Amino acid sequence: MDTDIYPEATIQKYLDENLLFKDAKLKKYYERNEQRDLGKFRYRVTTTYKNKDFEKVVYFTVTNALRDIILETTGEISEHMKTMGDVIVSGGEAFNLYVEYKNRIVTTDIDAKFVPRMSVNPKFFGKLQATKLILWDKLGEIAKRLNARVRKRMSLIKSKNPKLFKFLGLSIPPSGPAVTRRYTLIKKKKSGTTNAPKKGDVFIDVELFALDLNVRFFSPNSGKIEGVTLGGILDIPFMRPKEFGYEVVLTRRKGVTYRNQNTGKLVTNNKVFVASKEFLIEDIYLMSKLNLRPEKKEKDRQRLIKLAQLLDKKVTTSNSIEDIFKRVKRLITRKSAPATKKNAQVSVSQAKRIDPYKYKNFTTKPSEDKLSKQIVHGLKPVTKNTNINGYKKSSGNQKLNLKSLTWKNVNNNSYVKNEVNLRPVNAKKLPNNINPINTLYGYNPRRNAWVSQNVLNKSAAIPFVGLKK
Numbered sequence: 001m002d003t004d005i006y007p008e009a010t011i012q013k014y015l016d017e018n019l020l021f022k023d024a025k026l027k028k029y030y031e032r033n034e035q036r037d038l039g040k041f042r043y044r045v046t047t048t049y050k051n052k053d054f055e056k057v058v059y060f061t062v063t064n065a066l067r068d069i070i071l072e073t074t075g076e077i078s079e080h081m082k083t084m085g086d087v088i089v090s091g092g093e094a095f096n097l098y099v100e101y102k103n104r105i106v107t108t109d110i111d112a113k114f115v116p117r118m119s120v121n122p123k124f125f126g127k128l129q130a131t132k133l134i135l136w137d138k139l140g141e142i143a144k145r146l147n148a149r150v151r152k153r154m155s156l157i158k159s160k161n162p163k164l165f166k167f168l169g170l171s172i173p174p175s176g177p178a179v180t181r182r183y184t185l186i187k188k189k190k191s192g193t194t195n196a197p198k199k200g201d202v203f204i205d206v207e208l209f210a211l212d213l214n215v216r217f218f219s220p221n222s223g224k225i226e227g228v229t230l231g232g233i234l235d236i237p238f239m240r241p242k243e244f245g246y247e248v249v250l251t252r253r254k255g256v257t258y259r260n261q262n263t264g265k266l267v268t269n270n271k272v273f274v275a276s277k278e279f280l281i282e283d284i285y286l287m288s289k290l291n292l293r294p295e296k297k298e299k300d301r302q303r304l305i306k307l308a309q310l311l312d313k314k315v316t317t318s319n320s321i322e323d324i325f326k327r328v329k330r331l332i333t334r335k336s337a338p339a340t341k342k343n344a345q346v347s348v349s350q351a352k353r354i355d356p357y358k359y360k361n362f363t364t365k366p367s368e369d370k371l372s373k374q375i376v377h378g379l380k381p382v383t384k385n386t387n388i389n390g391y392k393k394s395s396g397n398q399k400l401n402l403k404s405l406t407w408k409n410v411n412n413n414s415y416v417k418n419e420v421n422l423r424p425v426n427a428k429k430l431p432n433n434i435n436p437i438n439t440l441y442g443y444n445p446r447r448n449a450w451v452s453q454n455v456l457n458k459s460a461a462i463p464f465v466g467l468k469k
Contacts, residue, residue, distance in 0.1 A: 001015075001061075001064065001161060001164070002064055002160075002261075004259055005064060005067065005096075005104070006104055006106065007101065007102055007104070010104065010105075010106065014057070014060060014106050015057060015164075018054070018056040018057040018060070019054060019057045019164075019167070019168070021045075021049050021052060023044070023048070023049075025040075025044055026041060026044055026045065029041040029044070030163070030167060033163050038166060038167065041167055042218060042223070045218075045220040046220050046221075046223040049220050050220055050221050051220075051221070052220055053219060053220060053221065054168055054217055054218060054219075054220070055228070055230075056108060057168065058168060058170060058215065058217050058228075058230065059108035059109060059230060059233075060106055060108050061157075061161075061164065061165075061168070061170065062154070062213055062215065062230065062233060063107060063108055063109055063110065063233060064157075065153060065154060065157040065261070066150065066153060066154075066213075066233060067110070067258060067261075068258045068259060068260050068261050068267065069146070069149065069150065069153065069261075070110050070211075070233060070234050071089075071110070071256060071258050071269060071272060072267075072269060073142055073146070073211070073234065074087060074089060074110070074112050074234065074272050075269045075271030075272040076142070076271070077112075077135070077138060077139075077142070077236070078271050078272060078273060079271045080134075080135075080138050081114065081131075081134070081135060081138075083344065083345040083346070083347075084116060084117065084118070084127075084131045084134070084344050084345070084346050085114055085115050085116040085117045085118075085131070085344060086114070086115045086117070086249055086252065086273055087112050087113070087114050087236065087272075087273065088112060088113050088114075088115060088248050088249065088252050088273045088274065088275055089110065089111070089112045089256065089272060089273065089274045089275065090111050090112065090113055090248055090274075090275040090279075090280070090283075091107070091110075091111040091275075092105050092106075092107035092111075093107050093110045093111065094274050094275040094280060095280055095303060095306075095307070097256065097274055098277045098280075098307065098310060099306045099307065099310070100306075103306045105303065109232050109233055109234070109235060110233070110234050110235070111235045111237075112234065112235070112236050113236070113237055113239050113245060113248050113275075114135070114209075114236050114237065114238050114239065115239045115246060115248060115249040116128065116131060116238065116239070116241070116344060117342055117343060117344035118131075118241075118342065118344040118346065119342040119344075120241050120242075120412075120414050120415070121414050122413065122414050122447055122450075123450065124241075124414055124416065125414075125416050125442055125443070125444070125447065125448050125451070126348070126448055126450060126451035126452075126455065127344065127346040127348070128238075128416065128442075129351070129440075129451065129455050129456060129459035130346050130347070130348045130350070130351035130455055130459075131344075131346055131351075132207065132209075132238075132459055132462065133351040133354045133356065133455065133458055133459055133462070134346075134347070134350060134351055134354065135209055135236070136181070136183065136209065136354070136356060136462050137354045137355075137356075137358065137359075139181035139209060139211060139359075140181050140358060140359025140362055140363065141359065142179075142181075142211065143177065143179040143180055143181045143211060143359060143362040143363075144177075144359055144362045146178070146179045146211075147177055147178050147179060147362075150172070150178045150179055150213070151172050151178050153261065153262075154171075154172050154178075156261070156262070157261070158170075158171075167218075168217045168218060169216065169217050169218035169225040170215060170216070170217045171215065171216050171217075172214065172215060172216070173214055173215070173216055173227055176214060177214060177361065177362045178213065178214055179211055179212070179213060179214070179233075179362070180211070180212050180214065180229070180362050180363055180364040180466075181209070181210070181211060181212075181359065181362060181363055181364065182208075182209070182210045182211075182212050182231065182232075182363070182364040182366075183207070183208070183209055183210075183366075183462050183463055183465075184207075184208045184210070184370065185205065185206070185207055185208070185370075185374045185375060185441055185463065186202060186205070186206040186208060186237075187202065187205060187374050187394065187418065187423070188202050188203065188204055188205045188394070188395045188396065188398075188399075188417075188418065189201055189202040189395060190393075190395040190398055190407050195406040195407045195408070196406060196407075197290045197291075197292075197400065197405065197406070197407065198291075199291055199292060199294060201290075201292070203243065203244040203399070203400040204239075204240045204243050204244055204245070204399070204400075205240075205396070205416075205417065205418055205441070205442075206237045206238070207237070207238045207441065208232075208235060208236070208237045208238075209235075209236045209237075209238070210231065210232040210233075210234060210235045210236065211232070211233055211234040212229050212230060212231050212232060212233065212364045213229070213230045213233045214227065214228075214229050214230075215227070215228055215230055216228070229364055231364075240399075240416075242402070243399055243400065243402070244400055244402065245283075247279060247282070247402075248275045248279050248283075250279070251275075251276035251278050251279050252273045252274065252275060252276060252279075253273065253274045253275075253276050254270055254272075254273055254274075255268060255269065255270045255272065255274075256268070256269055256272040256274055257269075277307050277310060277311075278332040280307055281304060281307050281308060281311075281325070281328060281332055282332065284300050284303055284304045284307070284321075285304065285321060285324075285325045286405075287300065288300055288301075288304075288321045289405070290405065297321075300321070301320070301321050301324075304321055304324050304325070305317055305319065305324060308324045308325075308327065308328045311328050311331045311332070312327050312328050312331065314327070315327055315328070348452060348455060351455050351458070351459075352452060352454045352455060352458075354458060355458075356458050356459075356461045356462050356465055357461070357465055360465050360466060363465050363466035364466060365466045365467065365468075366463060366464065366465075366466055366467055368427070368430055368467070369427035370427075371430060371463060371464070371467075372424065372427040372428050372429075372430060373423055373424055373425075373426075373427050374423065375439045375441065375463055376428075376430060376431075376434060376439050377423070377424050377428050378391075378394070378420030378421075378422055378423045378424070379391060379420065379421065379422040380419070380420055380421050380422075381421060381422065386421075386422075388422055390424060390425055390426065391422035391423060391424055391425065392422065392423060392425055393421065393422060394418040394420055394421055394422065394423050395418075396417035396418030396419065396420070396421065397409055397410050397411075397417060398410060399415075413444075413447055414447070416442040417442060418441065418442070419442065419443065419444055434464065436457065436460035436461045436463075436464060437453075437456055437457055437460045439460060439463075440456060440459060440460035443456065443460075
């Protein structure tokens with residue numbers, strides 16, 4: 001594996017945990033790599049580790065193989081969307097750009113938040129639909145164009161790492177698209193009965209756009225090489241103005257440097273924006289304070305230590321998350337919050353010309369269950385707070401207050417939310433004929449009458465592109 005990104009010890013530890021499952025026999029077969037060892041390796045994983053899979057190590061492998069392509073693509077998308085908002089790389093990829101080489105963490109995908117710059121007023125929703133169409137069309141164009149390039153790159157990386165590819169059974173399917181685009185709605189979730197956040201809560205309705213990779217690799221469960229769509233080698237969730245995660249835009253950094261896998265040369269791409277270390281520190285602290293990832297508390301503490309030490313060398317490995325944040329808070333707190341520019345220029349006329357089905361063959365097939373539970377089926381009872389068996393509340397009219405860190409009701413008519421109060425717990429069969437406009441997330445006919453029906457219909461169709469007739 002390429003040690004330009006991670007130290008050899010980090011790579012070996014990751015493979016030991018996710019490919020070899022810390023099993024001495026699997027390690028022996030893999031390292032010896034004689035003709036008979038592949039069969040022995042696969043027999044052991046199918047009999048001893050049937051409930052495990054190689055998905056993590058496959059994600060790790062393909063993200064390493066395609067990192068420069070993904071970051072270059074992020075820059076292209078950022079440039080295409082710059083009049084409407086900012087595309088900002090965050091998460092583990094951003095973390096690794098700041099810390100020392102020896103402290104880098106393994107990232108299995110690349111996350112880039114899209115932060116719209118439209119003013120939140122009655123026209124926000126309509127401009128948002130046009131923006132979604134413009135990004136959707138661009139992702140289709142990119143998926144089609146990347147097909148040959150990704151196949152060629154994966155062949156190159158396979159030639160450099162033949163043993164790893166052989167034991168994983170990893171390849172790109174010979175037919176069909178290598179890269180596909182995807183839209184997913186991740187529904188907001190308030191699980192507690194009080195205003196206090198709880199583990200499992202989802203603070204915003206996330207409209208997620210992504211590029212997926214279609215691969216084949218060995219399954220311990222079936223004992224066969226199977227086709228799998230790796231969701232989100234690049235994820236682009238839409239952030240919500242003044243809601244959780246939106247602050248990433250306030251202190252972003254311009255430019256990222258990466259190595260071109262073909263030439264070996266370093267490339268600096270100034271079209272890519274990266275979340276600042278200050279945002280990453282606040283983000284890790286906030287997730288801990290809200291107890292969103294209790295199972296990763298120690299991992300988050302270690303990450304916070306590495307970032308905080310960039311600002312204060314006196315931070316030690318024995319400090320708690322609270323202690324660390326107290327030490328660096330004065331160094332990252334802004335005297336006055338910088339104003340986010342509300343200067344978006346959204347071309348509704350461009351959106352009108354877009355055909356959402358144009359790149360349907362380069363679109364990941366939507367999950368019918370998710371379409372049913374999140375978009376198609378739902379109830380709007382006349383009486384408030386009605387509970388109906390088999391349905392759960394959508395929490396559409398509530399959001400997390402970033403100052404008090406509690407759930408609050410929203411009464412602003414411009415607020416884009418799930419307009420359906422109840423969604424089914426279990427998926428229902430999709431009807432044969434669906435009128436997409438009746439399912440458009442956030443659509444309020446009283447507020448959005450000004451929006452072109454052409455744009456509304458096309459935006460409403462996005463979640464259904466790729467479904468078989």
